[in-house]
Amino acid sequence: MSRVFTVYNCGTGFNRTQTDEVVANMASRTSGAENRDWMVTDGVGQAFNTPGTFDPITGKKNVLGHMDERAILVALGSISGWGWEQNERHVWAVISSLISGSSAAPDTINMVGWSRGAITCHMIAHALAKTPQTRHLKVNIFAFDPVPGPGNFKPDKITLATNIHDYSVVQMDNEQRWIMRPMSFDGISESDVHGKYNYHVLPGQHDTGVMRARGAVGMIGAGLAHAFMTRHGTSLRSPLSYTPKEYCNLYAVARLNILKYKKAPTNNRAQQLGGLATHRRGLAPVSTVPKKLVETEYFVNNHHAHMFRKAFPNVYMRLQAGATLTGMASQTLKAAAHMTHTSLVEAGLAA
Template sequence: MSAFTVYFCGTGSHRFDDSNPNFWNGELIATLASHTGGREFVDWIVVDGPGSGNLQDDALFVDDGDHLKVTGTLFGTGWNENVQHALQVIKGKSNWARTKLTEQQYEHLKQAGIPIPDASAAGSWFWRTYDYGERAVTPQALQEQLIKQMRKPLIPSVVNLVGWSRGGISCHMLANAMVADPQLRDVPVNIFAIDPVPGVGNIQADRVQLGANVKEYVGFYARDERSKGFACVVPVTAFGTRMSIFPLPGRHATLVGNASADGASTGKVLPEPGMIVRHFAETCLKRWGTALDKCQGLDDQALETCHQAMAAADSQYLALRQQSYTAITEGSQQERIVHHGLNPTEFSKVANEGMQTKEGLGLRQLTCDSYQSLH
């Protein structure tokens, strides 16, 4: 089996957050990517989230248009291009490359003694611009060649998607883009989503519904998140998709390793939800064919200890419902707002007999047996 894995970072997050001090053991998506075996672009990619600062622009397989950080954070601009980038990497073919050298690249080559032409100036002294020359080889051309040589077969036999926040929604978008693509429509997809949140005004079918190409969907959701604009999505799936969703105490970032008392700063006060999510992300990815190392490997006793710690700290988790990343809260003290497909509803009401855990987000008491569907 040839598995390809895509890691979608959340809004404002990027691949270097495995060392972000706000996450006591590394932000989950960046950490999982850093622990993945094989070769980047050949076996896996990690995609920076909207509003993270365009750190990956130069390596994208599509032109993302250089979106502003603030619009990425507020509206998610750039995530359509992120999805298209991932789609092209899966197919092993870019449709864009930055062929012009930047000033930084030009200076680096000059300082290294590489024989390249001097930069040429154009325009008046006031509006002068510089041409730093052409790249001999673009990053995209290099990655395409590596994919062609090292990925056998070129089109993976299965694609595993992992994402947090808007990165979780990006998983939905990519799965739907794949089923609409003649080359990829028959490739099975597995999704592991952590508190997928699209943001205000972003409830469209391709973000909240999934096709029959998705064979398994696993989602973990933050029970105590109440920030305005942070309504999460439980997608409607096709008949036959194996679906398992779980509620965990904590805020949006708690589930990916922010263990602080307020769910936003530093500290290791409430680490258990993040530990559980990481453990089952590793469990599912390995079962789906992704090569991972440095796994937690929690056993049943360790999981039960986590459950006991969460129960003992329940009052601290409930207090998080007063916090907000956006200064305003939404929902009620008892219930978070959720979009089940296109329909808004209350958190605990998302459940049905077709789910592996029929109680869905209404599950009140987690035990080791609750996760049987994930092994």
């Protein structure tokens, strides 16, 4: 039986206490003992347990760990990502210790991270791949909107290591602030990660997909992450498990709010330096949806289309044939999935 160790990497400005954010929330739900079955790294740019203020091996405060310097270190973390190398070394040290000193050493490393925490997952995977005692480990990563930050587009941060077995990424469609430019996934195929590769585009800004309590997109993001981690052996207490119909209703809500998500927060002058207020994300297209439904721009992403086809096969076939959903078929769907029906009406596909 596979022995799994799970790593959670919080995003910039976030830490394990902020459980309204999906990464910290998942860590709080994970079964087993910390540093034996799972661990969490606090994000750079926050003062709860600032990365870089402790020795990554011993955990003791280092020479920079005095409270009078904390504000400077928090600012450095927010601006440059300072401290994430310590998080990388800390995770590597814990995993190496488990391998050398445990009778139940892990053979699989599952990781989930957001923002620079997602980039930290990449850094850790590269570190594990380079070291003889850890290069045999199989790595699975769920990444929320991987953003390195200005000056940090380095190979160990924006490429996927050869030890990655399964990689899923959520990228937010409407975040256009120049400081939030994500790593590029152009040209990455399944062969690049020696296994599965899933790309999910969701509407919203950088944090929309990780804040479950704030709306449907956050609930979709959390559901995708929970499903990925539990599928690979991470034990979560009360894991989220949505049915295809439940996913469709969540996507329907997201689609009905699509114009709200398209309003990019680029008014802050500090984020318009050099005229670089916005960037183009170059998101992967929805490529597996039949053309007639693509032309309606109804589906949010491929996952939405897949869930819709599973939940409502007869409706899917009717719409794919070019018919509008009317009469009894429309009323039946309305009774079974009100939000999905409402979103189809809004898209001109049902009456």
